[in-house]
Amino acid sequence: MDLLHPDAASPTDAELSAPLALPSTDFDHRLGRRGWLMRRMLVLADAFGMVAGLALTELIVRDKGGISPTAEVAVVVAAFPLWVVAARLSGLYNSDEERADHSTVDEIVKVFNLVTFGVWVIFYGTVWLTGLSHTNERKLATFWLLAILLVTISRAAARAATRRLAGYVQRTIIVGAGNVGQLIGRKMLQHPEYGMQLIGFVDAAPRERRGDLSALTVLGVPNDLPALVVEHDVDRVIFAFTSDSHEWVLELARELAKLKVQVDIVPRLFEIVSPSMTIHSIEGLPLISVPPVYLSRSSRILKRATDVALSLAALLAITPSLLVIALSIKLDSRGPVFFRQPRMGRGDRPFRIFKFRTMTTDADTRKGSLAALNKHHASGDTRMFKIPDDPRVTRIGKMLRRWSLDELPQLLNVLRGEMSLVGPRPLVLDEDDHVVDWGRRRLDLKPGITGLWQVLGRDDIPFEEMVKLDYLYVSTWSLGQDVKLMAKTIPSVFRRPSGV
Numbered sequence: 001m002d003l004l005h006p007d008a009a010s011p012t013d014a015e016l017s018a019p020l021a022l023p024s025t026d027f028d029h030r031l032g033r034r035g036w037l038m039r040r041m042l043v044l045a046d047a048f049g050m051v052a053g054l055a056l057t058e059l060i061v062r063d064k065g066g067i068s069p070t071a072e073v074a075v076v077v078a079a080f081p082l083w084v085v086a087a088r089l090s091g092l093y094n095s096d097e098e099r100a101d102h103s104t105v106d107e108i109v110k111v112f113n114l115v116t117f118g119v120w121v122i123f124y125g126t127v128w129l130t131g132l133s134h135t136n137e138r139k140l141a142t143f144w145l146l147a148i149l150l151v152t153i154s155r156a157a158a159r160a161a162t163r164r165l166a167g168y169v170q171r172t173i174i175v176g177a178g179n180v181g182q183l184i185g186r187k188m189l190q191h192p193e194y195g196m197q198l199i200g201f202v203d204a205a206p207r208e209r210r211g212d213l214s215a216l217t218v219l220g221v222p223n224d225l226p227a228l229v230v231e232h233d234v235d236r237v238i239f240a241f242t243s244d245s246h247e248w249v250l251e252l253a254r255e256l257a258k259l260k261v262q263v264d265i266v267p268r269l270f271e272i273v274s275p276s277m278t279i280h281s282i283e284g285l286p287l288i289s290v291p292p293v294y295l296s297r298s299s300r301i302l303k304r305a306t307d308v309a310l311s312l313a314a315l316l317a318i319t320p321s322l323l324v325i326a327l328s329i330k331l332d333s334r335g336p337v338f339f340r341q342p343r344m345g346r347g348d349r350p351f352r353i354f355k356f357r358t359m360t361t362d363a364d365t366r367k368g369s370l371a372a373l374n375k376h377h378a379s380g381d382t383r384m385f386k387i388p389d390d391p392r393v394t395r396i397g398k399m400l401r402r403w404s405l406d407e408l409p410q411l412l413n414v415l416r417g418e419m420s421l422v423g424p425r426p427l428v429l430d431e432d433d434h435v436v437d438w439g440r441r442r443l444d445l446k447p448g449i450t451g452l453w454q455v456l457g458r459d460d461i462p463f464e465e466m467v468k469l470d471y472l473y474v475s476t477w478s479l480g481q482d483v484k485l486m487a488k489t490i491p492s493v494f495r496r497p498s499g500v
Helices: 013-017 033-060 069-089 104-130 137-162 179-190 222-231 246-259 297-332 368-373 395-402 410-415 437-444 452-456 463-475 479-495
Strands: 170-175 196-202 218-220 236-239 262-265 279-282 285-288 338-344 350-356 420-422 448-450
Touching (some): 033 069, 033 137, 069 104, 104 137, 104 479, 179 196, 196 222, 218 222, 236 246, 246 262, 297 350, 297 395, 297 410, 297 420, 297 479, 350 410, 410 448, 420 479, 437 463, 448 479, 452 479
Parallel strands (some): 170 196, 170 236, 196 218, 420 448
Antiparallel strands (some): 279 285, 338 350
16 A cells, blocks of 8 residues: 555555556657766767877977877877777776766776777877877877876766756656665665656555655556656666565566666665675576675785875875864864774774864763754664764864864874774774674774765764675775775765765
């Protein structure tokens, strides 16, 4: 029964098993709407990055006896179709349509490889084959470095611009209004940058929706889905577990392919399936590979070496800024510059974290009187204590928290070997007491200044979900994942509401 329409009759088994009748209409206008926009913007971005790189190279490197600028432009123009084909084969134009969370950070390695191929193989090879002139390796190297930088920046700018267009947004329906479907709905509402507009749910036996989803209706039962796709001009359908049979859902997903919509399926055991996991097959049957939770000695050494090198370089670079922040804190309110608090570290060994002080000195004594303001209080889960616009925060402290500048002293914890640049969330001891059983594996690695919890929502993520994210991070660690998370941390800070 539809919870919003209690008088509506529940669908019968015959209705649920009836053959699907596809509406007779033209769906070609919907096909690839999002991908069409993004692909063309990315092609323009690639062209701009290459041409801009060539122009800057001309200004930086003077080569009077080499190939003329006109000939260079001609070579780039002639070779660009090969670039587009190579980029398409590398998946640099198709991922945005399929993956909601795809970003330029995810493709930096592919861009590097493609620019290297484009400059040293296509460009150099074309010049050599045509015999236009001798090549200047210094000039080519400069062009190569600038092209990598400018193509990456151009792609990021193109994505940002395209995601603001109405045509990029995919109107989305979630099949299944249970716990998993509502979890996905909440994440979609919290991340508008994914470009998905949630229209509603489809379910024959929906659960009562939680408060932040109460405005979303159950549009109908699964048998209505084809008609609903047409009626609401839907671009994407997400299957998130329903009470319907496996065969029925399978038939429904196959029929939706005829409507030319993007179909996503939440996998079973999704709690331990990471986006970085690989899919292989046994005679055509796809299998998701879940590796054992183990980090080799060489991996730990590599992670530690990266932490030391980057944190030391960062501290040397930002020392003047740290001194300015320290002076501002002293002038703004009474109390010490630094705030040190016990946190739980790797292997259940507590340590004291360094942070710039952002609250008044009596913050701890006022905590009990402010319990009702805890943002997690309404859900009944008070294992984490976070107050929006906390009255205990100082004027300078509010600015420091807004841009996460209060966390910069944690670089000292990294150098001391107590923390990592990327890792699980460093919980206070009271919060850590609530982590039990398999969740304790989150501390197989050192806590991090940033991590999945920071990039995907920070304080908005419920406690249990945060523990699952940390477990996923530890169980699927790679240096490449750390680099991506560090790169995604800065955009996530800029997306954060000013009141955080």
